Amino acid sequence: MSAIDTINAGLAAGCVVSDTQLFKNALIVSEVRFLRDSLVAILQGETSLGVCAQAATLEEAVVSAKASQPAVVLLDVAFPGGTKTVAQLRCTLLQSKIIAFGIRETEEHVLAWAEAGIAGYVPNTASVEDLISLVEQISRGEQSCPSRIAGSLLRRIASGGRRATLQPESTALTRRESEIMRLVTAGYSNKDIARQLRISLGTTKSHVHNLLGKLSLRRRTDVMARMHGVRHEGIDFDGS
């Protein structure tokens, strides 16, 4: 039954159809089988969500998502790839709300996941009841969060997402550019990179040039500084 059918059925029956009833399916993405299975059982029993699928790998998630176009994706933040997974899922799931669960509720972590494109999050201190309530809230386009997190989000918006542009936009990089970024960060020279990747020096220079342009940086040492800064913060942007 489509969302419109649900509304019509509700109206025909003379009852009010809540927003959450429109969200009929969800996809749970986690490597941990116990989490997937028990969340499926609980969400199906306790909410209006009908869990359509679960996935243990990104490949499974993409296949399931393409087939079922879930309204909500519950993504375990421990999933390999970290925030990068969100961008990969969003390429497939343009209409789905991605909810990250298990987030450490620090400003750095919440902002990093927000910038990655989640619709909402469930902190790692949440109980099952909290999770259910938050999933329903986020499905309605809402999000409860501590005032300090709200403040950080406002400051970030006010600054025009300046920090977002300071962080590596690895999703905008090609796979080759990401590889080269790692090698640059590790201190490799262009010649070393060319040898390592078995490409010409000219091609390497071209990739490095594009990489710097995409990151709005001038020198390779800036790439190193930024990536070391990111790692220092303990945020996993690329799953490495």
Next chain:
Amino acid sequence: MRELRTVLVMVSPLLTGLIQYVAESRIRQPHARLSIIAEISDLEHLPRELREMKPDLVIFGPASDAAQRAAASAAARARVLTLSENLSSVLGPGPDDVDSLTLDTLTKRLSDILQET
């Protein structure tokens, strides 16, 4: 009805809820039930707390070896289950008991312990 007095150590609130779900929805034991009497996240006083509470079962989330040793000595008569770091396995109560952590295996493990009590 007999209660299996259970202490959870270093188990996240979400995981606690999932264990409770297993205990309440999937275990069919007419004469015994799992009862969570405490959730401990501070290991500093763990041995003393376990000695005082005298639980029947201790379930460790991703816990350190030191914490497990402390628990084993402080709650000698308690059975101990440990959930592995990546939540892929459940270990215990016997030293050689290792299983994949699934709804079914946890249900069976808890049912067996309840049956024995």
